[in-house]
Amino acid sequence: MGRIVLEQVTKSFGETQVIPPLDLTIEDGEFAVFVGPSGCGKSTLLRLIAGLEDTTSGKVIIDGEDVTQVSPSKRGLAMVFQTYALYPHMTVRKNIAFPMRMAGIPEDEQNKKIAAAAESLNLTDYLDRKPGQLSGGQRQRVAIGRAIVRDPSAFLFDEPLSNLDAALRVGMRLEISEMHERMKTTMIYVTHDQVEAMTMANKIVVLQAGNIEQVGSPLDLYREPRNLFVAGFIGSPKMNFIEGDEAAKHGAHTIGIRPEHIEVSSDAGTWSGVVGVSEHLGSDTFFHVHDTGLAETITVRAGGEVSFKHGDRIHLTPRQDVIHKFGPDGLRL
Amino acid sequence: MSDRRIPRLLQTPAVVLLLIWMLIPLGMTLYFSFIRYVLNNLRRPEWTSPSLSNWRGVGNYEFVLNSKDFWFAVQNSLFIVGSILFGTVILGILIAVLINKTFPGRGIVRVLLISPFFVMPAVNAVLWINMILDPVLGLNGLAVGGINNLIDNLQTAPVVGGFFSLWPEFEPISFRATQTSAYAVIIMVTWQWTPFAVLIFMTSLQSEDQQQKEAAILDGASAWSQFRFLTLPHLGRPIAIVVMIQAIFHLSLYAEIEIVSRGNGNKNLPYLIGEFANNNIGAASATGIFAVILANIIAIFLLRMIGKTLME
Numbered sequence: 001m002g003r004i005v006l007e008q009v010t011k012s013f014g015e016t017q018v019i020p021p022l023d024l025t026i027e028d029g030e031f032a033v034f035v036g037p038s039g040c041g042k043s044t045l046l047r048l049i050a051g052l053e054d055t056t057s058g059k060v061i062i063d064g065e066d067v068t069q070v071s072p073s074k075r076g077l078a079m080v081f082q083t084y085a086l087y088p089h090m091t092v093r094k095n096i097a098f099p100m101r102m103a104g105i106p107e108d109e110q111n112k113k114i115a116a117a118a119e120s121l122n123l124t125d126y127l128d129r130k131p132g133q134l135s136g137g138q139r140q141r142v143a144i145g146r147a148i149v150r151d152p153s154a155f156l157f158d159e160p161l162s163n164l165d166a167a168l169r170v171g172m173r174l175e176i177s178e179m180h181e182r183m184k185t186t187m188i189y190v191t192h193d194q195v196e197a198m199t200m201a202n203k204i205v206v207l208q209a210g211n212i213e214q215v216g217s218p219l220d221l222y223r224e225p226r227n228l229f230v231a232g233f234i235g236s237p238k239m240n241f242i243e244g245d246e247a248a249k250h251g252a253h254t255i256g257i258r259p260e261h262i263e264v265s266s267d268a269g270t271w272s273g274v275v276g277v278s279e280h281l282g283s284d285t286f287f288h289v290h291d292t293g294l295a296e297t298i299t300v301r302a303g304g305e306v307s308f309k310h311g312d313r314i315h316l317t318p319r320q321d322v323i324h325k326f327g328p329d330g331l332r333l
Numbered sequence: 334m335s336d337r338r339i340p341r342l343l344q345t346p347a348v349v350l351l352l353i354w355m356l357i358p359l360g361m362t363l364y365f366s367f368i369r370y371v372l373n374n375l376r377r378p379e380w381t382s383p384s385l386s387n388w389r390g391v392g393n394y395e396f397v398l399n400s401k402d403f404w405f406a407v408q409n410s411l412f413i414v415g416s417i418l419f420g421t422v423i424l425g426i427l428i429a430v431l432i433n434k435t436f437p438g439r440g441i442v443r444v445l446l447i448s449p450f451f452v453m454p455a456v457n458a459v460l461w462i463n464m465i466l467d468p469v470l471g472l473n474g475l476a477v478g479g480i481n482n483l484i485d486n487l488q489t490a491p492v493v494g495g496f497f498s499l500w501p502e503f504e505p506i507s508f509r510a511t512q513t514s515a516y517a518v519i520i521m522v523t524w525q526w527t528p529f530a531v532l533i534f535m536t537s538l539q540s541e542d543q544q545q546k547e548a549a550i551l552d553g554a555s556a557w558s559q560f561r562f563l564t565l566p567h568l569g570r571p572i573a574i575v576v577m578i579q580a581i582f583h584l585s586l587y588a589e590i591e592i593v594s595r596g597n598g599n600k601n602l603p604y605l606i607g608e609f610a611n612n613n614i615g616a617a618s619a620t621g622i623f624a625v626i627l628a629n630i631i632a633i634f635l636l637r638m639i640g641k642t643l644m645e
Contacts, residue, residue, distance in 0.1 A: 052547050073553035085548035089566035098562070099552035146552070 001063045002076075002153035002186030003028045004049060009058035011044055011210075018044055019210040021058065026154075026188060026203070031180050034190045035197040035233070036207035042190045045207070046156050049188065050079050063153060073102075078147035079156040082163060084139045086131040086146075092118075093127040096145045103150075110149075117145040120179075137168045144179070154186035161196065173199060194234055198222070206230050228330040231256045237286055237301075239324070242294045252325035252333055259286060259301040261319045266308070269315025273298060275308045289314065359625075366393050366618035373612055383614075393619035402605055403620070407627065410601035413519055414583045418576055420523035425530025425575065426568065430560070432531075433538045443535075450528040458592035461521040468505035477505040511598030518589045518599060526583075530575045537571040538564070573639040580635060584628055602627065 004026040011019040018041050026032045034042040047053040049060060051072035060068050067075050078099075086095050093114055100110045118124045121141040131139055140160055147155055157176070161169045177200050180187050191197055197204050198218045206213040206221065206229070214226040218234075225231035231239050239256045247255045263269065264287065273292035278285055282304050289298045300316060308314055325333040369380045369387040380387055397403050432442060452460070465472045480503055487497040508517035541564065549559050590596060590604050600608070602624040609617035 050551060052550070072551050077551070079548065079551050081544045081548060083542070083544050085542065085544040087545060087549070087563060089569075090562075098549070098554075102553040102555075102558060143548075146548075150552070 001028055003063055004154060004186065004188070005059075005061040006045075006049070007059040007061065009045075009048060009060065010056045011041075011048060011053060012056045017056075017210070019048070022210070022212060024205065024212065024215070026186060028186055029184045030202050031177075031187045031189065031200060032203045032205060033197040033201035034188065034205045034207055035192065035194055036213075037233075038192055040207040041210035042192075042207050043158055044210075046079075046158055046188060046190050050077055050156050051075050052079075076150075076153040077156055078150045078152035078154075079158065080140070080143045080147050080160045082159040084131070084143045084163075086139055086142055088131055091128050091130055092123060092134070092142050092145075095131065095142055096149055099146060099150045113149045114145075117148045120148075121145050136164050137172060140164065140172060141175075144176075152185070154188060157187065157189040159190055159192070161191070162193075169196075176200065195236060198234065204234075206233060224332065225256075225324065226332055228254065228256070228326055231324055231326070231332075237299045240295060240298050242298075244294075246294050247325075250323060250325055253328040254326040254330075256324035256326065257318045258322065259299040261322045262298070262300040263317040263319070264300055264302045264306060264308075265315045265317065266312075267315065269317040271298070271316040271318075272313060273316065275310055275312045275314055278308065278310070280304070280307075287314070289316065292316070362618045362621050362625075364618075365614055366622050367391075368615060369393075370614040370618075371612050372614065389615060393615040394622075397609075397616050397619045397623065400616075402600055402608075403623075406600040406602050406605040407623075409515060409599060410584060410627070413515060413522075413586065413601060414580055416519045417522050417526065417583050418579055420519065421526045421530045421579060422572055422575060424523070424527045425534050426565075426572075428527065428531045429534035429538055430564065433535065446531055447528045449525050450532075452525060454522075454525070454586075455588040455592060457521055457525050458518075458589040461524070462508065462517060462593050466506075466508040466517055466520070468507045473508070474505045477503050509594050509597070511594075514590075514594035514597060514599035517593045518586065521589055521593075522583065522586065526579060529579070533571045533575055534568055537568055541567050570639075573635075577632075577635040577639055580631055581628070584624075584631065 006022060006024040008021045008023060009019060010017060010021050022045070034045060036042050044053060048055055051060075051067070051070065055068055058068075059066050062075060062077075087098060090098065096114050096117055097110050100113065105113075114127070115124075118127055121144060123138065123141055123145060126134060126138060126142075131142065134142065140163075143160070160176075161172050164172060173196060176187075176189075180200075189196075189200060201218055203215060204218055204221050205215050208229055213233075214221060214230045221230060221234045225234060225239075228241065232241070235258055237259050239258050240262075241254050241256050243254050247253060271292050271294060273289035276288040276290045276297065278287050284304055285302050285306055287300050287302065287308060289300060290296070292298050298316065327333050365383060367389060368383060368385065369377075369389045369392075370383045371377075371380050374380050428446065432439060432446070436442075449457070463471060468474045468477075484497055484500050484502075488494050488500075490497070506513055508514060545563055546559060549563055554562065584601070585603050586601060587603050587607065590599055590601060591607075593599065596604050596608060602620060606617045606620045606624065609620055
């Protein structure tokens with residue numbers, strides 16, 4: 001079980017309110033990702049749920065029980081930190097055993113659980129090493145192992161992959177997703193990386209300045225962003241925004257069109273412009289097109305085989321069915 | 334090998350200078366320790382100047398080993414150093430943990446805490462022995478006198494008077510006495526050196542990882558468990574450093590011992606050397622060689638211990 005509900009939760013540091021009143025429900029077994037730019041309050045929100053910060057007002061409810069005043073260790077949650085927060089003087093075995101030792105669980109049961117966790121995380125060969133002798137990915141797995149043995153009702157991850165290199169990050173992302181599929185435990189995951197959010201989440205919570213901008217499944221957010229912020233934040237490369245006359249033609253203040261929804265052609269199209277930088281990824285090529293008269297730069301995605309040189313004039317045709325329209329207040333029309 | 338020759342050549346002047354710096358005093362001490370050499374002897378005036386013709390062999394060493402004070406001084410040196418280390422490390426950790434939290438006036442408290450360290454050892458000893466530990470005029474005497482007065486008054490009080498009339502008169506402890514002078518030195522040096530330990534532990538505590546603590550809180554660790562399993566291991570290295578530096582310093586305590594009791598009931602090796610050196614330079618040098626050996630044993634033992642903490 002692990003249904004987490006926030007009711008009118010606020011948090012202020014002195015005079016500054018970092019989280020205005022906020023309601024959120026995370027269902028049992030969900031993989032929820034809090035995503036947003038740095039300083040949007042996503043980590044603070046996670047710490048409020050963990051109990052490492054006190055709420056200024058409002059309630060945190062876990063499985064129907066108000067835990068706002070309950071100490072962090074009694075909430076039945078386990079957290080994985082960005083810096084791993086392993087205990088440097090203890091071996092991997094002792095690190096993983098620490099929460100059980102604090103809870104006074106008998107030694108043979110501890111050993112059983114450590115063996116099981118080490119098995120599932122490929123740590124069996126490293127149990128007698130100290131954290132300093134492990135690589136970043138192994139340390140992160142130890143941190144996860146320490147969380148698993150507590151049988152928490154929910155796992156909290158605070159940007160767990162941001163200290164890893166790109167290749168490891170992809171691997172760990174898959175491992176965490178796999179772990180969620182297997183354990184079916186509620187997980188709350190904080191990241192600033194929208195790719196992690198899109199690939200891992202059942203439910204994405206987009207935050208900005210402590211406000212929830214939109215909650216939904218990754219594809220909901222991709223297909224129907226509620227406002228300009230979410231539209232710009234979700235999707236890579238970023239959505240193109242066009243204002244002015246072109247937007248007025250569609251009856252909107254701003255229209256948004258994703259790079260992957262624009263057709264490129266050398267001879268004919270709705271818009272035209274001059275190719276600036278092209279980024280060749282092999283499978284895809286991203287062209288940054290200037291002088292379209294629409295916006296400073298329009299980014300378009302084409303297949304890997306399409307090649308235009310810097311300075312070439314090209315023609316662009318947006319797919320009409322996927323143009324996002326926004327009003328003057330930034331909300332979706 | 335040839336590419337190493339030039340760096341070695343360039344290091345030579347410094348190394349030679351340092352060797353001379355160390356070897357000449359050590360050599361002279363060794364030389365004096367094997368000859369009869371006294372400052373004043375009317376019957377044997379030839380002993381008053383150092384000369385190989387006054388060769389005494391290991392006689393000075395035998396004389397020192399057989400003198401009644403030597404083993405006492407060795408024991409007492411270790412007792413004083415050990416007690417001071419124990420006191421400063423424990424107090425240092427407690428105070429450092431206490432002032433590591435933010436509270437109003439923390440800056441002032443820190444400056445006040447460090448200040449004992451800036452008092453000269455001789456001044457420290459004079460202040461403590463006269464103003465605090467003196468059994469008549471010091472805080473010690475005044476406090477005990479005050480308690481005795483209070484008890485006297487209570488003995489005439491109704492109801493509880495009977496109970497208090499069973500109490501004895503308290504005697505202030507005389508810290509210049511043979512049995513207690515070592516404790517006086519331990520108290521005053523612990524007071525002076527605790528700030529040093531606090532300073533080092535405090536800087537170390539500030540570098541403690543806060544996320545580890547948060548992880549431990551979530552893991553259900555109590556404040557004591559956090560201290561025991563996170564803070565104490567984190568302080569391992571600074572503790573080793575404090576122990577080593579202080580051990581080396583306190584083996585050579587002198588001013589405090591001189592001022593408290595002039596060595597009465599409380600000698601360490603340097604003080605014994607000082608006493609011999611009043612006349613018998615040969616015996617003083619032999620004691621000096623013993624002191625060098627003792628310091629080296631302790632230093633090697635400590636370096637091992639520190640090496641171990643650094644290696645983990």
